[in-house]
Amino acid sequence: MPVALPVLTLPAVPVWTRGNHGVAGASVLFHFDDDAWWSQAQAYAGLRAAQLGALRFPGGELADNYDWEQHAVERAADWPGAAATPAAREARTDYREFLAHAAQAGVGQVFMVVNVDGAFRAAGDRRANLQRYAQKAARWVGEVKRAAGGMTVHWEIGNEPYLGGSFPLTAQEYAQALQVFSAAMRAADPSVRIGAAGPGTLAGVAFADRLGPAALARLRAGAINSRRACPGLTTPACIAAVQQGEPAPAPLPWWPEVMAQAGDSFDFAVIHRYARATPLTPPAFPLSQRVQRLKDALQRSTGRQVPLALTEWNTPSEKRHGALSEMEHLMEIAIQRGNDAVAGVDYVLYWPLRAPAPGHRPLLETDGSPTAVARLLALLHSLADADQRAQVMLAGGIYLLRSRSGESEHYLLVNTGTEARVIALDTAGGGGWTVQQITGDESGKAMPVHTCLAAGIHPSTPGVHAPARSISLIHRGPGAIGL
Template sequence: MAAPNTAAPNAPAPNATALNAAAPNAGTPKVAAPGEAVRVDVDVRAGLASVGVGALGVNHAIWDSQLGTPAVADLLKDAGVQMLRYPGGSYADIYHWRDHTAPGGYVAPDTDFDTFMAGARRTGAEPMIIANYGTGTAQEAADWVRYANVTKGYGAKFWTIGNENYGNGHYGSEWEADDHADKSPKEYAANVVAYAQAMKAVDPSIKVGAVLTMPGNWPDAIVGAGDEGSWNQEVLTRAGSVIDFVDVHWYPGGSSAAETLTKPAHITDAVRLLRQQISRYAGTNADGIGISMTETNVDVGRNTQPGALFLADVYSGLLAQGVFTVHWWNVHNGLGTVSTVAGQTDYNDFGLLSSGNCNADNSVCQPPMNTPFAPYYALKLMGAFAKPGDRFVGAGTGDALVSSHAVRRPNGDLAVLLINKDPDNARTVALNYHGFTPAAGAPTVVTYTNGADGLTTATSGTAAAQTLPPYAISLVTLHSANPAPAVKTPARPTATTTDRTATISWPSAGPGLKYEVFRQNNGVAEQLGETTSTSLTVRNLEPGKRYTVNVVARDGSGRTSAASPPLTFTTATPAGAPCTVKLRDTNDWGNGYVGSIDITNNTAGPVTGWTMTFAWPTTWQTLGSGWNATWTADGRTVRVTNDNALAAGATINVGYVGNYSGPNVLPEVFTLNGNVCTSA
């Protein structure tokens, strides 16, 4: 954030199985008709990421006079905050910790590093510290590590090199301070290496992070003048060997509250693309690099219910995908342009807590200082939902206006978070459980409703049915009728694939066990097969399709383990196909790109008149225009036709402009006259 009030493997398998029929809720959810029950599936066999210490975070800033005060520290502790980021967004790149100054910016009294650490300790939160890249040096950062961890013994583990350093003018927009003559990602990467080496020479136990951009957000995929690749590619290639995590921010925007609340659907693809970039460019260290999300917020309804609904949905979605910490911007921020959102006064304030200030003519004033805004209560609900040691599991919904998330507790209990994004209508939810049997009795339900000044707790509804108020978040906690899993959890599987098969393998979890392999499908685990071996070959898969699978172990008494960590793989396209297609993104500007496609005829004879088809992988991608053929689009399906002959062994090039408003997942599967082509 720039400043206050700115938006800134494997032995052959002994047996095989075919892919089963689709699971419930497969496909894109629709909006339920009035009075229609919304089906929600929760499946503990569809294992996702575990919740670590420090998962729930928020930003502190040195221009905030309340930073570190007992009142604020206690409010954050009560909300379950586990990590605090300091010294605050873009201020980090002008901040000098030793004399507590930020030339060109305002520094509030009593906001120095020791005061911050005292507040963090009172909260019970780990620090996430931003070292000054823009106007600082590697030595200054190393001295800060020495002061924090050697002199004071704070044990500060996480350190990021700079803030949004791609905003230094290299790509045009300039909001981040950067005194380096060279503003390129190459220069930033070189300094990340220097900073990391200097800082770890003082304390080898610290974790150092580099700044990247979230896929689908500016300047992702843009190649600057003189660069060999995008910001992420350059930084990972040159500094991937020395970093422990990458740090991204996400302000997905939206012209309305309703549009804003669709953005969490981008998370799975965005995180997957980011992990692909890390794997592709960071070298041998790639598997050890984590992801932090240290800033997020909304454009509409920042301190009212849209902000609260977004916070709950985004924190849950990111943590379920293995992002190790998620931070809201900010604790306090201040009054902006005032409006009414869903019947509530919205002060356009990024803060969780009121700053208590007024506009220029005092005609509008915020509530008293430290009054919690709606997102604070959503964060507090998250603190009750996702606790360290919990494991996210599959949860899928049949209604586009209802989001669902679930965690399994270490004791076997289940917590389900339900979000109703309809500002006007309640939703009746029919809950269906897979691999879990709820204990008898009504569950405990904690709810936050539009305009409320706190959470309400009640024993209401049943394990099978709940009513969600309009624009509300409900946390349903269920005790298990069965004991916690007693069988050792299998390790993450691996896979070797062809276009139609996948051999999934895993280490033994112990003697005498049977293993069941499940595919995740919108929150439901679809069983692919079972075996007493430690590998399984699955057949009849679709070429070029992404699959996520888990392995569950079962002993002779019928007791099951928790699901293994998930494995996501993509099947290949067929080798030796009659055609080959190669797609390249040749020019990207942040919300669109030029796609260049080479089509090769691999047959011994000419193809006279041809049609190539492909599908956009997401709903936020569209066709702008195309050339060297006739281009048409029908929903997500694109058809490219040409009446000319394509000679044996010949290649033709066609191109298009593609538009996107989220993570840009390139098409991977192409057909030519009905034949699936080899993708090059």
């Protein structure tokens, strides 16, 4: 006789939203995901296994140090550093090779990141430099359009200009750059899709706008970034150190300023996020709420629906913020995908594709084989066609995403707690059920995905047996197993 377990019931009337499961993707690093890696058959197999719909080039922070015409970095001393020889430079993936690889992997959309940082670092008149770099970006638009075939191309204007890790910009400076780049790139191709980068919250303030003019000038005079100026310090501590006792300026939130100054200069918004969704704290879903507030503000300001692209996301660096077990990380990823689906994030590009250094768990192993993250994202792809979604937290640390479309209904069930539970299902509509589960061993390592009716449906209750620290995907509809 099975052991009696607590039975939890679903809310009678969930709060349904239209939401958007979002196109899944990943960031390619042009120097790391090089010709040698792409030459392996496993590279394409791994991308297909993760069921990615988008890839990003040439990477994140390094995009603001990349000269696409020379296929080289502008500043040899900055990451990722100059190639040691001409042959080594040629071995790095250029944009034509990237587009060909994306097409061969079956990816239908690509994100290209243009270098804005260089225009502000260059000597001479800033306006002239912005025009020069914008024209360079416009030439790239034309070249990529000719080489992209049928793929949809999205263009990001800079990478994280609001942070202090590279050459920090104020919101006003970025709005000016966005206008200049947008005008040049649209002149080259009126159909170009341009993305404005900004913080993941509506109230987010740029690093540069927190410093004040004198402190920012000192920081820039040394041509250094905040991490070099403040090794080992948190962002607030770094700002205080750079200010040297000077009063902080009044906060100027990034997005309202960019929308006011350059709202007609972009087609979609770009954010990044390295955060955790757990521990679950009823009844709020803070990650969903931040996105929804930003999307609402973008629509009010521009008078149109503005797609939102999360072009980098993961949990925070485990090297700096503490390690997670493999199952703990997978539960985070599953919940965050649910949060973003309800909030309506249009693109979700995981970082990194492969890991150039410890800290963030990658999508693919070094040889290109799929990690547990890739296998999870492939499972979650089955939720993409839903018309409506609702999320709720149940007792005992259980996250539930419920989605439906036509005759089909799906549940993403994440039991973050330390006790097994039974989740009662609504069987009134009839139909068959299929259950897929990921559980961990005693060390927290994820076990292979198990697809079996007996493994998930509790024998004495019309519901799903959710083991402690597990992820369950439950499908009801045509083609599913009968309950």
